[in-house]
Amino acid sequence: MIKQVRSYRRPKIVVIGGGTGLPVILKSLHQENADITAVVTVADDGGSSGVIRNYMNVVPPGDIRNVLVALSNLPQLYLDIFQYRFNSKDSFLAGHAIGNLIIAALSEMKSGIFDAVQELSDMMEIDGHVYPASNEPLVLNAHFSDGTELAGEAGITAADKKINDVWVTGAQPGFKPHAVHEVINAIMSADAVVLGPGSLFTSILPNLMIENVGQAVLNTKAEVIYVCNIMTQKGETEHFTDADHVRVLHRHLHAPFVNTVLVNTAPVPDDYMDRKxxxxxxxQVQHDFNGLRGLGCRVISNNFLKLRDHGVFHNGDQVAHEVLNLALQAHRRN
Structure with missing residues (x-):
């Protein structure tokens, strides 16, 4: 008698965002053996990424660099070299990470960031896919509650004004922001699409404001999961509840599309965070569970908190566990 063996397909999970929160979740999902695609924002114009972008007119490499490291199977020494940042005494290279320079060089060699990142993914033994949200650098624009507008992610963050809406434009005149077909195919074939964690207006929404990316997120059969921030952010989400975050997402895509929200319920100890x-x-983001359910969202609340270095972060393993369960449920359902 021949015993039948059920084939196992790794759950397909697309994670969309940028900033420091994204690699934490990706690293944990990588350890859970998920089939991961990271779609990374290309509207950053601050720090080393911003300097390289201004000099070379390439997609800012910083968020892409951190995501590559999170999904790489290279020895830690190689990753430490890739992440090494020159100190302030090195005036010519001050503040630049070696990985940023490598990505910028490959972008020139390959005539675009998308092919450069795919080449680097092979070199770094990436398990999964890393896709820039656009093959061209984008500019984030914001409309504030006082009626003013501003262009540039770093300037928007520093403006310390209440943001009403954001949108993206091409850094080059006449360029209409769009994602390559690999990004859209990944979203449409995913079991789960994860938004965040990360800054709502400057890490998550810049991706969704690319027209074909936003449309794909609306049309996919995947479970769309929003990992709500643990803390409110100055100049972005002051006084926001968790439901307020989702309302902003729905308003920007003109439709309710978030299926599940992951919400941290563990308190941050008083005086733990280094405020400087x-x-x-x-x-901490205040909870409005009735508001979330009124928006059509399933709520998963748990202790997703990780305290380290006098900062507040998501526990990547806890988040990955919930995301994986939701992805498996969606795969069976679809």
């Missing part, structure tokens, strides 16, 4: 080091974070 993490000066953009304010208070």
């Amino acid at each position: 080091k993490y000066d953009e974070y304010l208070l």
Whole structure:
């Protein structure tokens, strides 16, 4: 008698965002053996990424660099070299990470960031896919509650004004922001699409404001999961509840599309956070579970908190566990 063996397909999970929160979740999902595609924002114009972008007119490499490291199977020494950042005494290279320079060089060699990242993914033994949200650098624009507008992610963050809406434009005149077909195919074939964690207006929404990316997120059969921030952010989400975050997402895509929200319920200890080091974070996000359910969202609340270095972060393993379960449920359902 021949015993039948059920074939196993790794759950397909697309994670969309940028910033420091994204690699934490990706690293944990990588350890859970998920089939991961990371779609990374290309609207950053601050720090080393911004300097390289201004000099070379390439997609900012910083968020892409951190995602590559999170999904790489290279020995840790190689990753430490890739992540090494020159100190302020090295005036010519001050503040630049070696990985940023490598990505910028490959972008020139391959005539675009998308092919460059695919080449680097092979070199770094990436398990999964890393896709820039656009093959061209984009500019984030914001409309504030006082009626003013501003272009540029770093300037928007520093403006310390209440943001009403954001949108993206091409850095080059006449360029209409769009994602390559690999990004759209990944979203449409996914079991789960994860938004965040990360800054709502400057890490998550810049991706969704690319027209074909936003449309794909609306049309996919995947479970769309929003990982709500633990803390409110100065100049972005001051006084926001978790439901307020989702309302902004729905308003920008003109439709309710978030299926499940992951919400941290563990308290941050008083006086734990280093307010000078993490000066953009304010208070814990307040809960409005009735508001979330009124928006059509399933709520998964748990202790997703990880405290380290006097900062507040998501526990990547806890988030990955919930995301994986939701992806498996969606795969069986579809």
